[in-house]
C-alpha cells in the first residue's frame with residue numbers, strides 16, 4: 187500500500203508521517219502539513235453505498251493515516267463514533283424542498299465540530315504511543331464558543347490527556363457558556379478570561395511558544411498540543427462525511443454511481459470545505475463546491491478577485507462560527523493553486539502577516555473553478571430559514587441558513603439542477619434565539635430557554651440531550667482570570 191508522508195506548505199524541514207503530523211499540529215516552519223500525494227478510494231461507489239458511516243470513515247482514514255495499523259484505526263473510530271451520537275447514522279442526509287441536508291449535528295455538542303473532535307483525542311493518544319512519547323498530552327485552547335465545548339467533550343476523561351479551555355467572559359452566548367462551565371470531565375479546566383477572544387488566542391499562542399513553560403511542563407511529563415482545525419487529525423475525519431453523503435444519495439437512488447453532485451458549505455476557517463476538496467481528489471464525483479459566507483465575506487472576495495484582504499470591518503452576525511477574517515486552512519488550498527510552490531506560499535503568508543493581504547494571479551485562480559463563492563446577509567439568511575420552514579416545516583440553524591440562501595440564489599442564477607447537498611453544521615437548538623426570530627419575528631423574550639421551548643413547538647422535534655443537560659446542570663467551572671493570569675492558571679491546574 188502507498189505510504190503517505192506529510193510536508194509543510196512552507197517547505198522547510200523534513201517530511202513526517204501521519205502520526206507525527208497529528209502530534210505536532212503545525213509544522214516547525216509555521217506552515218500546514220499536506221500529504222505528498224492524493225490517495226484514491228479503493229472501493230467503487232456502489233460498494234461504498236452499502237457501507238455504514240464507520241466503515242466509510244475507515245476507508246478514508248486508512249488512505250491518509252498510512253502509518254496507523256488497521257487495529258489502531260478501528261480503535262480510534264469505534265471509540266469516537268458511539269452512543270455519544272444520537273443516531274446510528276451519525277450524519278443523516280435528509281431531503282427537503284428539493285435539496286439534501288447532511289445533518290452533522292447529532293454529536294455531543296450538536297455542532298459539526300463533533301465529527302472530528304470526537305476522534306482527534308484517540309488519534310492523538312495512539313500517535314503518542316506510536317512515537318514513544320511518554321508525556322501526557324495537555325490541550326490548550328482559546329475558544330470563541332463552539333470549538334471549546336466540542337474539544338472538552340472529545341477529551342473529557344480520555345486517559346493520558348488533560349484539557350484547558352479559555353473563553354472570553356461575556357464574549358460567548360449564554361448557552362455556549364453553560365455548555366462549557368458544566369463540563370464534568372475530571373481532566374478538564376474551563377476559565378472565563380476578562381478580555382476578548384483575540385486576547386485569549388494571542389496569550390495561548392504565546393504560552394505554546396514559551397520555552398520556560400515548555401521545559402517546566404516537560405519535567406512533569408506534560409506535552410502541550412492544540413486541537414485547532416489545522417491539525418490533519420481534524421481535517422481528514424471530515425473528508426469521510428463527504429464520501430458518506432454521496433454514498434447515501436446512491437443508496438437512496440437519488441443519483442447513479444458516478445453522477446456528479448454539488449456541496450454547499452457554510453465556511454469560516456475553510457476546514458470543512460477543504461476536507462471536501464480532498465474527497466474530490468480521492469475520486470468522489472463532485473461538480474461544484476459552493477462556498478457560503480456571511481457578511482464577513484473575505485472568502486467571497488478572494489474567489490471573485492484573487493486577492494485575499496482582511497483589512498475590512500468585522501461584523502458580529504447570527505452565525506458567529508463564520509465570523510472570521512483569517513481563514514487559516516485556506517493556506518493549504520492556496521498552496522495547490524500556486525502549483526505546490528513552497529517559496530511562493532512563504533512570500534504570500536508573510537504579506538498576509540505584514541499587510542493583511544495577498545494576491546494570486548488569474549491563471550492560478552483558474553484552478554479554483556470548482557469553487558463558486560456566495561454570501562448571504564443577515565436578512566437573506568433569516569428570510570431563507572423562514573421560507574424553508576413555511577414550505578416544509580423543516581428548521582435549520584443560522585449557519586446552515588447562510589448556505590441555504592446562497593444555494594437558492596446560485597440555483598436561480600445558474601439554473602444548475604445538479605443534486606446538491608447542503609452541509610448542515612449546527613442544530614437549530616444551538617442558535618434558537620436567532621432561528622425563532624427568523625421564523626416568528628414577533629416572538630420576544632429575555633431567556634434563551636424560552637426560545638428553545640418555542641423551537642420545540644414550531645419544529646415539532648425533541649430537545650437534544652445537549653440542551654436538556656444544561657437546563658439544570660451544576661456549574662462546575664467558576665473561575666475567571668485576567669489575561670496576565672492565564673499562565674499561572676495553567677501551572678496551577680497542572681500542579682507544576
Ligand SMILES: *Cc1c(COP(=O)(O)O)cnc(C)c1O
Nearest residue numbers: 453454455456457458507611612
Ligand atoms: C466552525 C463552524 C463553521 C465553519 O467551519 P470551518 O471549517 O471553519 O469553515 C460553520 N458552522 C458551524 C456551526 C461551525 O461551528
